[in-house]
Amino acid sequence: MSETTTTTNNNIPVHAVAEISVDPNFTTAFLTVSAPQNGGLDITMDKIKAAINEKNISFGIFEDSLQSVVDDRRYDENICIARWKPPVDGIDGEVKYHFDKSTVIAPTEDEHGTVDYKNLGLVKNTLTGTVIADISMPTEGEPGKDICGKVVRQHIGVPARVTIGKGTALTEDGTQIIASVDGNLCFANGAFCVNEELLIKGDVDVASGNIDFIGNVIIKGNVSEGYSVTSKKNITINGTATGATLTADGDITIKNGIFNSEVVCKGNIRMGFCENSNVKCDNNVEAQSFVGGEVYAGKEIMATGKGVMMGGKYTALENIEAATFGSEGYAKTVITVGNNAVLTEEKDELVRKNEVLEDKFDQLGKILTTLTELAKAGKLSPEREQMKVEAMKSRFQIQGEMKRNQLRITEIDRTLEMKQNLSVSCRKEFLPGVLIRINSFVYTVNVAQSRSRACIGPEGIVFMPL
Numbered sequence: 001m002s003e004t005t006t007t008t009n010n011n012i013p014v015h016a017v018a019e020i021s022v023d024p025n026f027t028t029a030f031l032t033v034s035a036p037q038n039g040g041l042d043i044t045m046d047k048i049k050a051a052i053n054e055k056n057i058s059f060g061i062f063e064d065s066l067q068s069v070v071d072d073r074r075y076d077e078n079i080c081i082a083r084w085k086p087p088v089d090g091i092d093g094e095v096k097y098h099f100d101k102s103t104v105i106a107p108t109e110d111e112h113g114t115v116d117y118k119n120l121g122l123v124k125n126t127l128t129g130t131v132i133a134d135i136s137m138p139t140e141g142e143p144g145k146d147i148c149g150k151v152v153r154q155h156i157g158v159p160a161r162v163t164i165g166k167g168t169a170l171t172e173d174g175t176q177i178i179a180s181v182d183g184n185l186c187f188a189n190g191a192f193c194v195n196e197e198l199l200i201k202g203d204v205d206v207a208s209g210n211i212d213f214i215g216n217v218i219i220k221g222n223v224s225e226g227y228s229v230t231s232k233k234n235i236t237i238n239g240t241a242t243g244a245t246l247t248a249d250g251d252i253t254i255k256n257g258i259f260n261s262e263v264v265c266k267g268n269i270r271m272g273f274c275e276n277s278n279v280k281c282d283n284n285v286e287a288q289s290f291v292g293g294e295v296y297a298g299k300e301i302m303a304t305g306k307g308v309m310m311g312g313k314y315t316a317l318e319n320i321e322a323a324t325f326g327s328e329g330y331a332k333t334v335i336t337v338g339n340n341a342v343l344t345e346e347k348d349e350l351v352r353k354n355e356v357l358e359d360k361f362d363q364l365g366k367i368l369t370t371l372t373e374l375a376k377a378g379k380l381s382p383e384r385e386q387m388k389v390e391a392m393k394s395r396f397q398i399q400g401e402m403k404r405n406q407l408r409i410t411e412i413d414r415t416l417e418m419k420q421n422l423s424v425s426c427r428k429e430f431l432p433g434v435l436i437r438i439n440s441f442v443y444t445v446n447v448a449q450s451r452s453r454a455c456i457g458p459e460g461i462v463f464m465p466l
Contacts (some may be wrong), residue, residue: 016033
């Protein structure tokens, strides 16, 4: 009886059955179809679809894979038939700086391998508009969807954390940090800053190296021998400059004074004393005492306070004033006011330059005329068209330079006409050994002159009482 039953069961047809497994996160689904037995029915697409619907799978179905199971009788295989669409996370905003946050003070090396131990890179000159950092904007990304059709949220990018320091600004579109002023770039308190003033708390020496700055320079200490300070604006030194080189496009103030130094200034100079130094200033030079050296001022030289001016050469295009000129030791002191020679030489050079420029201007005009005629006739090659453009550009530049030269010539002529207003004023005494030049007139002091003003009279230099 038992054997008969077993035999009968083995002959019962068993149809193919589709079984689907889904991972816990509903990201993938796998299909396994059992093979039919004893003449059972093969799998059909309807049976597979019914199994899929039973698992609530509605997204990411691989229709081709399903069809291949039916067509190719792929039984007893574990086949992936659906996969989710993963979310695409947004990207966080990021700040990419173009400068090193740390300040490294070290000697610089040129392309030839020569090391300069006085240029230590303390200053990072930065112009308005310089890009300090680029800022990438965050992205939202895209949501995903699991195999049951449920939306899977993505991580949305967050904006970069941006700190705007002093002297910097954010562009309108928020994609860059730029310098909003000219100055020294540094990183402090978590942000880049551009300082319009450079403060040196101690001396300019081996610790700081030479200073070359686009803005104001303030030095609390001294400038040591062999070191230089250059500024596109003003220089202020609380101490002394000894054997130093100072250059400023603005004013220079030295509260103590200078020894054996070179000074070039486009503004005004004020200092406590000036000894054995070469000074060139476009405007006024003021100190309590001048001893030795050579001083040139585009306007006035004034010895204030004790007002000593002895030894050396002093030239001003307008006036010179001091309490005492010269010394009891007959130190040679040359005082020159209204230096016609300097201005006349400059004027003559400008006239010569304009003559040369005018000749070039005319030559270029002739070239342009010829090229214009060729262009009208349709015979102008690309090379000659470029030549025409360059000639027009050069002619425009020459015209501008000639105009600037002529303005300076006119300014010099006005200055040369001011002969009668020039003077050397002495609040106390002119001592013997002082040579006075006012324009083309020369006078050597042989007998002391008290409280007087040297100026031009009908016959030459005369002394008028103050």
